[in-house]
Amino acid sequence: MKTRKQLLTPDRLVRHVSDISPALLAEQFGVRAVICDLDNTLAEWHSEKIATEVAGWIAALKKTGIGVCIASNTRNLRRLERVAGAMEVLHVPGNAGKPGVSGLKHALSLLDAHPGEAAMVGDQLFTDIVAGNRLGLYTVLVNPLAPHEFFATKFISRNLERLILRGERARLR
Numbered sequence: 350m351k352t353r354k355q356l357l358t359p360d361r362l363v364r365h366v367s368d369i370s371p372a373l374l375a376e377q378f379g380v381r382a383v384i385c386d387l388d389n390t391l392a393e394w395h396s397e398k399i400a401t402e403v404a405g406w407i408a409a410l411k412k413t414g415i416g417v418c419i420a421s422n423t424r425n426l427r428r429l430e431r432v433a434g435a436m437e438v439l440h441v442p443g444n445a446g447k448p449g450v451s452g453l454k455h456a457l458s459l460l461d462a463h464p465g466e467a468a469m470v471g472d473q474l475f476t477d478i479v480a481g482n483r484l485g486l487y488t489v490l491v492n493p494l495a496p497h498e499f500f501a502t503k504f505i506s507r508n509l510e511r512l513i514l515r516g517e518r519a520r521l522r
C-alpha cells in the first residue's frame with residue numbers, strides 16, 4: 350500500500366506531454382500502454398482542438414507500439430468521443446471517476462495491459478496522479494495547457510497542488 354505522500358507524488362514532472370519520450374517510456378520503464386487525461390492535458394478545457402505537438406506525440410507513442418486510452422472526468426461524453434475518434438485512440442466510455450480506480454482499470458482492460466506496464470499522464474495531482482499511483486502506474490504530471498478550467502479546480506485544487514508540490518511543477522520553457 351502506498352502512503353498518502355506517495356499517492357500525491359508523481360514519478361515525473363514535465364511541462365507538456367511532448368516532453369515525454371515514447372522511446373524512454375518503453376525502454377526504461379517497460380511502458381506499453383498510456384492512459385491520458387483529456388482536459389488541459391491533451392486539449393484545452395471545452396475545446397476539441399488538438400495542437401500539432403500533441404498530435405505528433407500521440408503518433409510517436411503509437412509508432413513505438415504504445416497503446417493510448419483517454420480516461421476523463423468530463424461530463425461532455427460526446428466531446429470525449431469526438432476527440433478520441435479524431436486522434437484514433439481508445440477512451441473509457443463515460444466519466445472515469447478519478448481519483449477512483451475503476452475508470453483506469455477499464456482503460457487497462459481496453460489496452461490489454463497490466464498496471465506495471467502502463468503510465469498515467471495528467472495535469473491534476475488529486476485526480477490523475479492519485480488514481481494512477483493507487484494502481485501502481487508510472488505517473489507523469491504535466492503543466493495544465495491553459496488557465497481556463499472548472500472553478501473548483503482553479504481555486505481549490507490548484508492552490509493545494511502548489512502547497513504539496515512546493516513549486517516543483519515543471520518549469521516553463
Ligand SMILES: [Mg+2]
Nearest residue numbers: 386388389472
Ligand atoms: Mg485535466
